[in-house]
Amino acid sequence: MxxxxxxxxxxxxxxxxxxxxxxxxxxxxxxxxxxxxxxxxxxxxxxxxxxxxxxxxxxxxxxxxxxxxxxxxxxxxxAAKPSDQPGLNARGSELLGREFPLHEAISGGRGKIKAGDTLWLVSGPDLPTGSRVRVVGQDGVLLRVEAAA
Structure with a gap:
């Protein structure tokens, strides 16, 4: 060797x-x-x-x-440059801070909102259908909401 x-x-x-x-x-x-x-x-x-x-x-x-x-x-x-579409692979991040009416009542901490043509599962305080909620966070596909003022 x-x-x-x-x-x-x-x-x-x-x-x-x-x-x-x-x-x-x-x-x-x-x-x-x-x-x-x-x-x-x-x-x-x-x-x-x-x-x-x-x-x-x-x-x-x-x-x-x-x-x-x-x-x-x-x-x-x-050579790395910032993306012109920063939320491209962070679906749901564009909903943060926006308000929506509840599509299904929040019961037991879970409900649904409709954003565009998509139903999103939400968690937050129990509220009836039609109540306005604000999206305050996201855990994967689950949006955290609170009652809108």
Whole structure:
């Protein structure tokens, strides 16, 4: 093993890089992409400088891996922009603070309101059908309401 490490060829690095890139295709989420490219980069350097010591090859591999991952992470952070539809995947959040008549009376702490074409399950104090309630919170698909003034 020691003898093998001391005589690493560029093919070895390219093979490791290719293997990592193939594994990335199977869903590693981008983590192996940068390590695979770092291995390919060390392979190119080993091709250009065949007498590169094995310790330096591993040092460069580690350095390139960290460098490419950090650069990608920084680029992703600066490229992120706020959504033009912040409530897109937070269904019901647009109802907070609005008032609705009760569609079904709140009995035992549960009732329903109709918002648009959707019936929502609500929790709050017992109130009769038709009472106006204000949405004050949300727990998943359950809206918390209070009697509107």
């Amino acid at each position: 020691w003898d093998y490490l001391q005589h690493l060829a560029f093919w070895d690095w390219l093979a490791v890089g290719t293997l990592l890139l193939i594994l990335e295709v199977f869903g590693a989420g981008g983590y192996l992409l940068w390590i695979g490219l770092a291995a390919a980069g060390v392979g190119v350097l080993t091709y250009l400088f065949p007498e590169l010591p094995w310790a330096l090859q591993f040092l460069l591999f580690g350095l390139f891996s960290v460098l490419t991952a950090v650069l990608w992470w920084r680029r992703q952070r600066t």
